[in-house]
Amino acid sequence: MRNNSEHDPMRTVPYRIRRVRRDTADTFTLELEPVTNQQPFHFAPGQFNMIYVFGVGEIPISISGDPAVTSALVHTTRSVGTVTKAMSQLKRGDVVGVRGPFGTPWPILAAEGNDVVLVAGGIGLAPLRPALYAILARRERYGKVVLLYGARSPEDILYRDELRHWRAQFDLDVYVTVDRATSQWRGNVGVVTTLTSRAPFDPLNTMAFVCGPEVMMRLTALELQRRGVAADQIFVSMERNMKCAVGFCGHCQFGPMFVCRDGPVFPYSRVKDWLGVWEI
Amino acid sequence: METLERILSEHPFLKGLAPEYIQLIVGCAANVRFEAGQFIFREGEEANQFYVIRQGRVALSMFTPERGPIVIETLGEGDILGWSWLVPPYHWRFNAQAMELTRAIALDGKCLRGKCESDHDLGFELLKRFAHIIEQRLQATRLQLLDVYGARS
Ligand SMILES: Cc1cc2nc3c(=O)[nH]c(=O)nc-3n(C[C@H](O)[C@H](O)[C@H](O)COP(=O)(O)OP(=O)(O)OC[C@H]3O[C@@H](n4cnc5c(N)ncnc54)[C@H](O)[C@@H]3O)c2cc1C
Ligand code: FES
Numbered sequence: 001m002r003n004n005s006e007h008d009p010m011r012t013v014p015y016r017i018r019r020v021r022r023d024t025a026d027t028f029t030l031e032l033e034p035v036t037n038q039q040p041f042h043f044a045p046g047q048f049n050m051i052y053v054f055g056v057g058e059i060p061i062s063i064s065g066d067p068a069v070t071s072a073l074v075h076t077t078r079s080v081g082t083v084t085k086a087m088s089q090l091k092r093g094d095v096v097g098v099r100g101p102f103g104t105p106w107p108i109l110a111a112e113g114n115d116v117v118l119v120a121g122g123i124g125l126a127p128l129r130p131a132l133y134a135i136l137a138r139r140e141r142y143g144k145v146v147l148l149y150g151a152r153s154p155e156d157i158l159y160r161d162e163l164r165h166w167r168a169q170f171d172l173d174v175y176v177t178v179d180r181a182t183s184q185w186r187g188n189v190g191v192v193t194t195l196t197s198r199a200p201f202d203p204l205n206t207m208a209f210v211c212g213p214e215v216m217m218r219l220t221a222l223e224l225q226r227r228g229v230a231a232d233q234i235f236v237s238m239e240r241n242m243k244c245a246v247g248f249c250g251h252c253q254f255g256p257m258f259v260c261r262d263g264p265v266f267p268y269s270r271v272k273d274w275l276g277v278w279e280i
Numbered sequence: 281m282e283t284l285e286r287i288l289s290e291h292p293f294l295k296g297l298a299p300e301y302i303q304l305i306v307g308c309a310a311n312v313r314f315e316a317g318q319f320i321f322r323e324g325e326e327a328n329q330f331y332v333i334r335q336g337r338v339a340l341s342m343f344t345p346e347r348g349p350i351v352i353e354t355l356g357e358g359d360i361l362g363w364s365w366l367v368p369p370y371h372w373r374f375n376a377q378a379m380e381l382t383r384a385i386a387l388d389g390k391c392l393r394g395k396c397e398s399d400h401d402l403g404f405e406l407l408k409r410f411a412h413i414i415e416q417r418l419q420a421t422r423l424q425l426l427d428v429y430g431a432r433s
Contacts, residue, residue, distance in 0.1 A: 151429060
């Protein structure tokens, strides 16, 4: 992975905000370009950057753009606390610091020849979007490709236009469900696990990429296994607070692993004993 | 030709049931069709059937005075709709409304209740299978309360 922090992962590089898009009431997407003339930014789907909001703090955010586009960096963020709220106030032209990319990617190449099921919960669609771009770019190498996406309510649905576009594609099955709906909503209601039992894929020949809050990933993995997908064919992306992002500080420890160095993408079989354990 | 017997005997819900039981159940079955927007049943009404959805989508909802109808879950092809016919006092716990043209096989629960009473093996088999459906609905309702996408777990 060649990038501008290849030799010094601790070096923060300034990026200017080229575009801000408000996706939902609490999520926004920033498109960043290097302030000085930099090398193209290469990353693999599933990787993340450490984003520094100057004077506030540094947080891990997955890259949510197309890996084939190396001129801009795209990050979709939900504001939950100090740094993300400050980040949501930034405007076009403001500058943030970027370190990365870090972490293990989704096994896009290993999935070739298989059906691929991407299961996203809430903001978890952001880290999966690059995987979908990469798969669609080489669509012929995969069997069925299915996207299952669950959001809290119709207003919380991310990337609406793109979902509409993906849904219209013949070679991609897109299912969206919401947890809470008024009677105006004509789509599915129920958490995303209810979709896994109905989606059209061959469980014995499927790789599943799952991203969302831990409870959602755990329940989804159980449902996928119930349908016959093996635990080592299911991949999840873990979240833990981070500081160094390079395996030094121990902040992101998850059982015997460090999420920044050994993850965030893990085979479910490797983390299943730790998911659902309190206080690790 | 797709006979009711074949469809029902191959349905995962009834798979493995002895052929004589399948035949008995088929004897209580009829094809039905609901237009988009049509109520299949309403909360509080007497529950005397259940449905195997063959095509379409059905919203299960509850009515609350403050928020109006709240959809709990949508069901689709292959799903089983309705368990209240099996548990006293045999009244529907939810509203079920077809969201689009929906075709289903309706099974007469009243007739099956009688058969379950006289043949406990059949009663036990059906109860086991419906316990799973009830568990699924309970889980769906629980998950909504958990707010699985909102909070960090
Ligand atoms: C590898 C990795 C990739 C990530 N990718 C993304 C991404 O693409 N988009 C994105 O929006 N977030 C992503 N996150 C999560 C993001 O890093 C956190 O939301 C962020 O660090 C919160 O920082 P804060 O200072 O705003 O919140 P804090 O001030 O640290 O926290 C404030 C409150 O929010 C709660 N909180 C913190 N994080 C979350 C969360 N993720 N969900 C719900 N509540 C939370 C805390 O428990 C606390 O109660 C990722 C995390 C990791 C480890
Ligand atoms: S963030 Fe420091 S070890 Fe992972």
